[in-house]
Amino acid sequence: MYSRNATPSWHLYLPKLVTVLRHGYSVQDLRRDLLAGLTVAVVALPLAMALAIASGTTPEKGLHTAIIAGFLISAFGGSRVQIGGPTAAFIPVVFNVIERFGYGGLLLCTLIAGLVLIAAGLMRVGALMRYMPQPVITGFTAGIAVTIFLSQVKDALGLEIERLPGEFFERLQTYGQHLGTFNPWSIALTVGCLALIIGLRRWRPAWPGFLIAVIAGSLFALGLTLPVATIGSAYGDIPSTLPAFALPELPFSRIGELLPSALTIAFLAGVESLLSAVVADGMIGGRHRSNCELVAQGIANVGSALFGGLPATGAIARTATNVRAGARSPVAGMMHAVFLLVFMLVLAPLMRWVPLPALAAVLLVVAWNMSEIERFRHLMKAPVGDRVVLLATFGLTVMFDLTVAIQVGVLLAAFQFMHRMSEVVALDRDVSLVDEDQDDLxxxxxxxxxxxxxxxxxxxxxxxxxxxxxxxxxxxxxxxxxxxxxxxxxxxxxxxxxxxxxxxxxxxxxxxxxxxxxxxxxxxxxxxxxxxxxxxxxxxxxxxxxxxxxxxxxxxxxxxxxx
Missing domain, CATH: 3.30.750.24 (STAS domain)
Structure with a gap:
């Protein structure tokens, strides 16, 4: 038994940055945070652009999101070493929203999602988001990985497709109709970058494999003048200016249609950020403030939308990189955003030469890592009900819609739980209560x-x-x-x-x-x-x-x- 100390409610929302500074912050801590921030920025630079392109928008949107949201998540968050920004989990949702409602619809979705996250944090529902059944999480995560993989077939093979549909069956049909337009140089560049990333991860895991592969692929394509699509040929130059406060016309009249997607974005941001915070806690031996983290995620998504960015959340891989690089406080995450801003201002003219097959290779690796194949196989040994939930969530995510997949998955898990409880009650009726506690001393x-x-x-x-x-x-x-x-x-x-x-x-x-x-x-x-x-x-x-x-x-x- 223990007595719980009375803690003021505002303490639940006190950013970890404030806590760290109160306890003392030395020059040595700053040096470690600067090095960690630089390391994560190097990893995040190609990833932010690749995620934006896969989401159906331009590469600078991903950079702006990593800069604005990444800074706000670290400054206001409840985790000591969390790194925020665009993540692969949002790709299918963002792509579908842009396809149906335009970019203005996405910004409105992101604004609503941010407000929902702030409200969720203020209502202290952070702990509840950890109760998501594991088969549902693994099912939609693996489904998103397959969706990302399919979205990169066009750039990886160099197919000449003017507009790639978002629907699963239409996309497969479009690929089948255009397979004859493949570009052998694009395939070779994709395979080469994949081999380089995999090789570096095996023999030089501390090196920034994504960035090295993108730079090597760019130099190879430019040096040999390969006929492959680049950021410049597909999207034009990346602006070397500060992110500007600007909102296009928002379709407020379609809020009812946008609300399911907004809630899905809020759900994904909440769950992924808290999962990332838990992983970070395990690596540093700390404990995050879940409700404070949700409020910070909400602030970051509102801020990203106001500057024309994408949805954002805590990124598990970048957070782990931050910890391994020696981060001591949220200052590392804030500096990662500052370094990204410097990279964008200085290197923007050069980014137009980055070949799309190289970015496709980056996202193919991201999709493989996200698929969690071993965990999927592990869950396939679970009871039949859990396997049904896993496969249903996975199939619906791939073939239809992430929102529907999550709803059906949670509903199936709830019915399965009720069924199991009813079986337990039925068995208990015939249990003799005479020999109570027979295995106790x-x-x-x-x-x-x-x-x-x-x-x-x-x-x-x-x-x-x-x-x-x-x-x-x-x-x-x-x-x-x-x-x-x-x-x-x-x-x-x-x-x-x-x-x-x-x-x-x-x-x-x-x-x-x-x-x-x-x-x-x-x-x-x-x-x-x-x-x-x-x-x-x-x-x-x-x-x-x-x-x-x-x-x-x-x-x-x-x-x-x-x-």
């Missing part, structure tokens, strides 16, 4: 069980189903101990079922225990959880020291482990 029903446990051993009991809505509680289990135990008994007799999200959370918990050299004993596991953990390979995790039939048997094993 007598002392365990006392207020304090610490006298029962030997030194270096800790125990934790989970009561109830471990499903997607409660899986995140496992994150805080080890935080309750000042010194990590040597052995940890996880008591699962009162867990009637585990779904894919619960199994994923348990695996993440075991990963953390493995890093801390904690041996884990699973006690009293029931048939359904045992079957799921076995099928998904989690029972064979290296952190698992054994599976005991009851708590007393687990105590005997634990004593042997710490002896």
């Amino acid at each position: 007598a002392g365990d029903r006392q207020p304090d069980m610490r006298d029962v446990l030997p030194g270096g051993v800790a125990a934790f009991r989970i009561s109830g189903p471990l499903f997607f809505a409660v899986a995140n509680r496992l994150d805080n289990v080890l935080d309750q101990f000042a010194d990590p135990p040597r052995a940890f008994i996880l008591r699962l007799r009162l867990v009637p079922l585990i779904d894919a999200s619960g199994a994923q959370a348990l695996e993440s918990f075991l990963d953390r225990c493995h890093r801390l050299k904690i041996r884990v004993l699973l006690s009293g596991i029931q048939p359904q959880p045992s079957r799921v953990l076995r099928d998904m390979g989690i029972s064979a995790h290296p952190a698992v020291a054994g599976m005991a039939r009851d708590f007393e048997a687990a105590l005997i094993l634990a004593r042997q482990l710490v002896a």
Whole structure:
């Protein structure tokens, strides 16, 4: 038991930048943040342009988004090292909105999404966004990856297509009709840049592979005067000026039609930013403020729209790069935006020579990384209901619409959960209650069980189903101990079922225990959880020291482990 200190509500929205400066910020910290910001800017430069082009707009829009939104997310955000900007998750939504409503429609969508995010943060729903079922997240993420891959076929093959449709089946039909117009030089340049990126990631992972590939592809195409499309030939020169405050005519009369897309943008921005913040927390050992982060994402999207940019959110890959480069505070993210602005002002005249096949290679790698094939395969070993949710969300994302995919995926997950709960209730009717708590020691029903446990051993009991809505509680289990135990008994007799999200959370918990050299004993596991953990390979995790039939048997094993 612990007493929760009274914390003023405004503290939930205090930017991490303020917290860092209050605790002291040295010259050494500034030096590290400057180096990290420069490193991330080098990675973000080609990526911002490629994402904008794939979204159906011009490359400077991506740069303006990374500059404006990237600065605001770091300045007002609730994460110490989060990097914000345009991301691949928005590509299918942005492309479809621009195709149907024009660029003014996209700006209105982004404005609405920003306001929704601010409202969500003020209503403290940041924690709720973490309860999204894992099969839904993996399904639409993999579906977006396939959509990005398909969007790059035109530039990768050099096909002569005047207008690429946004619909899946129309796009495939258009590709089939124009396959005869392929450009062998475009294919060679795409393959060469792909090989260079993959090779650098394997043998020189610290080098900025995207930027090196784009520069090498540009020099190769320019030196040999290859007949391939470039940024200049397709979009004209990139303006070497500061982003200007300007709004085109906004279609306010079509807000009703735009609202579903705006809500999808808000949802993606919220979920991806919080996932990125969680990843960053794991890398630096910190803890982000989820509601503050949502408010910052809202401010950034409103700011991006007012300067003619694209939707933005926290970028997991760029955030990880920021951490690995030694970032100490949000100053690194702010400097990344400043460096991008300098690059744009200085290098804009040269960017017109960047070949589109080189940018296509960058996005093909992004799509591969985003597909999370191993996690997809892993979830295909989950119970049938989770597999149905995964495949339905994936298929609807690819073939129809991301908004519909998320709605259907969440609805299927909810119905699946209710079905599972009804099965548990039905089974409980025939359970005898005479032999209550049969695997507990007598002392365990006392207020304090610490006298029962030997030194270096800790125990934790989970009561109830471990499903997607409660899986995140496992994150805080080890935080309750000042010194990590040597052995940890996880008591699962009162867990009637585990779904894919619960199994994923348990695996993440075991990963953390493995890093801390904690041996884990699973006690009293029931048939359904045992079957799921076995099928998904989690029972064979290296952190698992054994599976005991009851708590007393687990105590005997634990004593042997710490002896």
